[in-house]
Amino acid sequence: HVQLVESGGNSVQAGGSLRLSCVYSGSSFTQRNMGWFRQAPGEEREGVAAIYSGDGSAIYTDSAKGRFAISQDNARLMWYLQMNSLKPEDTAMYTCAAWSGNTEYWGQGTQVTVS
Numbered sequence: 001h002v003q004l005v006e007s008g009g010n011s012v013q014a015g016g017s018l019r020l021s022c023v024y025s026g027s028s029f030t031q032r033n034m035g036w037f038r039q040a041p042g043e044e045r046e047g048v049a050a051i052y053s054g055d056g057s058a059i060y061t062d063s064a065k066g067r068f069a070i071s072q073d074n075a076r077l078m079w080y081l082q083m084n085s086l087k088p089e090d091t092a093m094y095t096c097a098a099w100s101g102n103t104e105y106w107g108q109g110t111q112v113t114v115s
Helices: none
Strands: 003-007 018-025 033-039 046-051 058-060 068-073 078-083 092-100 103-106 110-114
Touching (some): 003 092, 003 103, 018 033, 033 068, 058 068
Antiparallel strands (some): 018 078
């Protein structure tokens, strides 16, 4: 049984920072890609940032470039999303995910509210 649990969401003022964490537990899931997604009320879920297992490269949605940074700690099976210079439009439920091929796992999400 695989479980992803996020933490770190909060309410902050515009210009502030947050660091989201995601911890992976359960069966071994090697060669996984991992990432962060978000969904605002009434909007579709969008990918924010991801790290690909093949070469460890990171990608970001355009609105996150230069402000957000994704990182991972493989030894602790955790990954993070450092979010700086937050804007009201970053308000959303942020969810971490891990996937490989047709297998994917999702967390429950952590709320980020920027005012």
